[in-house]
Amino acid sequence: MNQDQFAVLTDEELRAQVKQSKTARIYDAVIFGVLIGIAIYSSVKNGFGLLTFLPLVYLPIAARNKIKYTALEKVFKERKL
Template sequence: MKPENLAELSDQDLLQKIKKMKNNKIIDAVIIGFTIGIVVYSAVKNGFGFFTFFPLILTYIIVRNSKNNKILETEIQKELNSRNVK
């Protein structure tokens, strides 16, 4: 979502987006922990191989996406602050 689109949204919509993004952070953290657990278990059980590192690809995608979400969250927070909405 681009910042000019944020200006078109209502205060309630922006607050819902912030809440949804905070929930997504928790879900992302759980998935990252789960995939790292899979990598450790797989490395201990079967040694290193393609399927040992495959979950790390998913982890990389989630981390990269969370960086984009953090930028978007900052923009939404700036918009809310400009509207004096807490």
């Protein structure tokens, strides 16, 4: 969803989206942290390999979620909720 799609939401729907997006940000941080841990463990144990670069696979997903959250927050602040 982009900012135009968030603009047509009602206040209650917007609040629900913000709450859901905050939860998704926490999940993104946890998943990324686990992937970093796996990459470090794999690098120490076996040297560089496929698992070393595993966090790079998740970066586009986390970036897309961050862009969505930023647009959502902008609409949320414009409405002064």
